[in-house]
Amino acid sequence: VTAAIRRTVLALLLVLLAGSALAIDTETPLPDPAQQARYTALIHELRCLQCQNQTIADSAAGLAADLRHEVRGMVASGKSDDEIRRFLTDRYGDFVLYQPPVRGRTVLLWAAPVLLLLAGLATVGVVIVRRSRRPIDLESEPEGGGTAQ
Amino acid sequence: VSESVTTETSQERPGAWRYLLPFVLFVALVGVFSLTLWKIREHRLNIEEIKSPLIGRAAPAFDLPSLANPAERVANAAFHGRPYLVNVWGTWCGECRAEHGTLLELAKSGQVPILGLDWKDDSALAQSYLVGLGNPYTAVANDADGRVAIDWGVYGAPETFLVSADGIVLAKHIGAMTIDVWRHDFAPRIGGARP
Numbered sequence: 001v002t003a004a005i006r007r008t009v010l011a012l013l014l015v016l017l018a019g020s021a022l023a024i025d026t027e028t029p030l031p032d033p034a035q036q037a038r039y040t041a042l043i044h045e046l047r048c049l050q051c052q053n054q055t056i057a058d059s060a061a062g063l064a065a066d067l068r069h070e071v072r073g074m075v076a077s078g079k080s081d082d083e084i085r086r087f088l089t090d091r092y093g094d095f096v097l098y099q100p101p102v103r104g105r106t107v108l109l110w111a112a113p114v115l116l117l118l119a120g121l122a123t124v125g126v127v128i129v130r131r132s133r134r135p136i137d138l139e140s141e142p143e144g145g146g147t148a149q
Numbered sequence: 150v151s152e153s154v155t156t157e158t159s160q161e162r163p164g165a166w167r168y169l170l171p172f173v174l175f176v177a178l179v180g181v182f183s184l185t186l187w188k189i190r191e192h193r194l195n196i197e198e199i200k201s202p203l204i205g206r207a208a209p210a211f212d213l214p215s216l217a218n219p220a221e222r223v224a225n226a227a228f229h230g231r232p233y234l235v236n237v238w239g240t241w242c243g244e245c246r247a248e249h250g251t252l253l254e255l256a257k258s259g260q261v262p263i264l265g266l267d268w269k270d271d272s273a274l275a276q277s278y279l280v281g282l283g284n285p286y287t288a289v290a291n292d293a294d295g296r297v298a299i300d301w302g303v304y305g306a307p308e309t310f311l312v313s314a315d316g317i318v319l320a321k322h323i324g325a326m327t328i329d330v331w332r333h334d335f336a337p338r339i340g341g342a343r344p
Binding site for chain 1: 197199200201202203269294295296298299300301302304305
């Protein structure tokens with residue numbers, strides 16, 4: 001029975017994944033595999049503004065198709081990734097990039113994970129220090145004590 | 150962590166703030182979220198609207214076939230010298246119908262010429278659309294492949310740009326144009342620039 005379940009689950013997973021094989025991208029692959037790889041990477045990091053929660057690689061919207069065409073053309077004509085990104089941000093703003101650049105407005109965004117990690121470590125540190133100063137037998141010490149206040 | 154905090158606090162007779170602080174933070178957060186949701190519902194905030202990087206910069210130049218006569222060209226450079234509007238539309242766009250009356254009214258008032266950019270549209274349909282509803286445009290450029298729309302950072306019709314006499318993009322409105330937007334957001338920007 002478990003084997004049957006496993007098989008069914010596997011089949012369902014395969015069906016779910018099959019969607020990705022139905023290509024939204026109808027652009028002809030670039031002859032140079034390296035260029036094609038750059039093209040694929042780029043369209044996965046650019047936002048489709050018509051349907052704001054998808055990349056232009058995922059979106060079936062008309063604008064996404066136009067932008068894929070544009071990006072493909074620029075890759076083919078030898079533009080660098082940065083030049084292509086700049087072409088798009090010049091027209092659509094930083095919002096077109098899924099990875100926002102570090103700027104005055106986004107410093108907090110980029111620093112937040114590190115800051116939160118430090119805050120977490122500091123909290124853990126404080127808790128450990130407090131506990132280590134406390135008598136080991138907590139039950140017999142109703143006042144708790146040992147806390148630095 | 151939360152477990153250790155509770156046992157710790159229960160043994161310490163802590164100040165009331167220890168209990169109140171998370172509650173106050175929670176209420177503050179709910180407040181911020183509610184206010185933002187309210188703003189969205191009241192159309193005071195449009196989270197889908199992205200500020201155009203074009204504002205304050207030179208309007209991207211284009212030279213496209215005219216919708217009315219493909220043998221003729223429509224170039225926005227020909228409009229420089231006085232402020233003008235660039236209105237991106239298409240017959241497939243529902244909101245464009247909603248703003249059409251406003252565009253006709255603006256055109257009739259003679260305050261600014263309106264340059265239409267027919268975005269990825271069927272030319273025959275577009276022409277009959279203008280015959281049927283009236284034509285507010287001084288000229289309509291046919292952007293059949295949407296290449297010019299990309300240059301203008303267009304992502305959803307209708308979009309309307311205000312361009313100054315010297316060809317600088319002054320403002321952009323996304324969604325149906327209204328007389329209110331014209332009066333409050335557009336007209337004041339060209340108050341000094343008009344002859």
